[in-house]
Amino acid sequence: MTESQWHPSEDGINFHTRKWVKPEDLNANGTLFGGSLLRWIDEEAAIYAIIQLGNYRVVTKLISEINFEASALQGDLIEMGLTATRFGRTSLTMRAVVRNMITRKRILTIERLVFVSVDEDGQPKPHGYREITYDRDRMPREHPATGSIRLG
Ligand SMILES: CCCCCCCCCCCCCCCC(=O)SCCNC(=O)CCNC(=O)[C@H](O)C(C)(C)COP(=O)(O)OP(=O)(O)OC[C@H]1O[C@@H](n2cnc3c(N)ncnc32)[C@H](O)[C@@H]1OP(=O)(O)O
Secondary structure: OOHHHOOOEEOOEEEEEEEEOOHHHEOOOOEEOHHHHHHHHHHHHHHHHHHHHOOOOEEEEEEOOEEEOOOOEOOOEEEEEEEEEEEOOOEEEEEEEEEEOOOOOEEEEEEEEEEEEEOOOOOEOOOOOOOOOOOOOOOOOEOHHHOOOEOO
């Protein structure tokens, strides 16, 4: 990616979450550990799916081929972006891109992350949505830790 192609968004993906690469995120070569990155992406995707599907019970179903294009070093800042690419009946498919804000290189792309909305028994539950929301209108208003106590 050249400097002139560097934009706040890329292929419809907005980059919201930034991470600072710390010593505990490094592998034995002193570069960003892929496992740390995948943990961050899985968490980011879970939050995105909760916001899109209006259900805090979502599970990771599938993570497609991961293309590691460049790395990051201690002290680098990275940014993660996701966008929904397909709303199924119970599933949501997302595309992920991670970029290095210092080197301006793309670190990875994942073409398909599939999450499934489930019910209290862990069975697939239809979510009823077809399009991306850019608001917080589908946010669940009942917290899993507080059971039936409804928030504000
Ligand atoms: C104020 C409130 C704040 C709230 C604040 C909450 C904070 C709280 C955060 C918690 C966040 C948790 C985030 C956890 C993230 C994990 O860590 S989840 C752990 C890892 N994942 C798992 O353990 C899932 C294990 N798998 C399963 O349980 C079952 O496979 C599933 C997911 C229930 C699906 O069951 P299934 O029998 O495959 O169901 P099936 O009906 O055949 O398929 C369901 C959907 O998946 C699709 N699918 C199935 N297989 C595939 C495949 N191979 N490829 C693509 N799609 C597939 C189907 O096409 C279908 O999609 P739709 O056509 O309905 O859209």
